[in-house]
Amino acid sequence: MNKVTESAIVLLIVGAITLIGNWIGYGFGIMEALPGMAVLVGICILGVLANKYIYNLPTVLYVITFGMIITMPGVPGHEMFAGWVAKVNFLALTTPILAYAGVGIGKDLPALKKTGWRIVVVSLFVMTGTYVASAGIAHVVLKFLGEI
Amino acid sequence: MLEAIKNVKVHLLVLALVVGAEFIGILKFDVGPGKLVLLPMLYAVFLGTFLGPKFLKVVNDKDMDNASALVSLTLMLLMARYGTLVGPKFFEILKAGPALILQEFGNIGTLLIGIPIAMFLGLKREAVGAAHSIAREPNVALIGDIYGLDSAEGRGVMGVYICGTVFGTIFFGLAASMLSILNWFHPYALAMASGVGSASMMTATVGSLSAIYPEMADKIQAFGVASNTLSGLDGVYMSMIIALPMSNKLYKILYRIKFGTPQEGK
Structure with a gap:
């Protein structure tokens, strides 16, 4: 089996699991959310194909860009697509990812133990760095524009 | 696979x-000006960990390898959904103005502070994953695509992602109120900076700021939402074109300073 077919099978399995979580956690019936999920799986397959046959950019770039284009105002069918995918809760999509990661995490535990507390410290600095630097730039630009 | x-x-x-x-x-749970938020994804990763050979021994090494191999692909469905969150707002974001766009470069502050600190604490390649960005979903997906999530870089980005998910709203809620006390930055600037690509972090910041400056609440909220949506739009491109290459370069330089030899491997 080639990479594209394999990817498609994985996406279908994860899509099915997500539909069940989406139903239990967020109250969207499986049939109700099916069109949206089909669109999302379709976008991902197109992304994998684009990565393989068009240009070897990260698949995630293609996938985000395709998702954006089909829901952009002015694109034919954008409201229909946006309405469909709205039935697939964003958080419902995160749970299966972290479940797969959780099942696989056991083999990284020794490494995680070694880095664990350091990562917590780093994440505090990462959040501070992002926030203060962005606020500083915004402040200077707003001042320059005379907005404040 | x-x-x-x-x-x-x-x-x-x-x-x-x-x-x-x-x-x-x-x-x-309400904690000070922020909220401690526990999401289903956290229970999933936590319970999943307990299935491993160290605890319940439900899964073996092969199962763990198989599960890890699928993570970066499962992220793609989330990324497709992410794109559809940005699409409907595309033109509003374009109109949002130069201040909004330029403050996005503040994300570079992340790596300039984060990478040296991470390496000082003794992290190696984990540092690049952990500190190249604020590690929201698109950044995790990008690192997964390039290095794989079971690599050192992957462990770094996942670690910060999980910390951000658990503590992010409390942290940003507190940071906004503390910075407003210091009075270095205008409230509008604080609002714009809150858009880091996470709706819950942005909401916490905007919530604290609106409570502190009720007369400016409308504009604070508008700036927060616009900036957050913009981060959603450019976050992944910004990471790939600017932040990740810069992080790798900085890592190389610091590695040579710290260990006196060029980095091993790639």
């Missing part, structure tokens, strides 16, 4: 974790 697909046990375990996690649902 074929072996991973055929490992039905892994898929069934994931299904069980998802059902259990979604059944518990979202839990929120």
Whole structure:
């Protein structure tokens, strides 16, 4: 089996699991959310194909860009697509990812133990760095524009 | 990957974790100006860890390898959904103005502070994953695509992602109130900076700021939402074109300073 077919099978399995979580956690019936999920799986397959046959950019770039284009105002069918995918809760999509990661995490535990507390410290600095630097730039630009 | 697909046990375990996690649902606790938010994804990763050979021994090494191999692909569905969150707002963001766009470069502050600190604490390649960005979903997906999530870089980005998910809203809620006390930055600037690509972090910041400056609340909220949506739009491009290459360069320089030899491997 080639990479594209394999990817498609994985996406279908994860899509099915997500539909069940989406139903239990967020109250969207499986049939109700099916069109949206089909669109999302379709976008991902197109992304994998684009990565393989068009240009070897990260698949995630293609996938985000395709998702954006089909829901952009002015694109034919954008409201229909946006309405469909709205039935697939964003958080419902995160749970299966972290479940797969959780099942696989056991083999990284020794490494995680070694880095664990350091990562917590780093994440505090990462959040501070992002926030203060962005606020500083915004402040200077707003001042320059005379907005404040 | 074929072996991973055929490992039905892994898929069934994931299904069980998802059902259990979604059944518990979202839990929120008020902590100071922020909220401690526990999401189903956290229960899933936590319970999943306990299935491993160190604890319940439900999964073996092969199952763990199979599960890890699938993570970066499962992220793609989330990224497709992410794109559809940005699409409808595309033109509003374009109109949002130069201040909004320029403050996005503040994300570079992340790596300039984060990478040296991470390396000072003794992290190696984990540092690049952990500190190249604020590690929201698109950044995790990008690192997964380039290095794989079971690499050192992957562990770094996942670690910060999970910390951000658990503590992010409390942290940003507190940071906004503390910075407003210091009075270095205008409230509008603080609002714009809150858009880091996470709706919950942005909401916490904008919430604290609106409570402190009720007369400016409307504009604070508008700036927060616009900036957050803009981060959603450019976050992944920014990471790939600017932040990740810069992080790798900085890592190389610091590695040479710290260890006196060029970095091993890639």
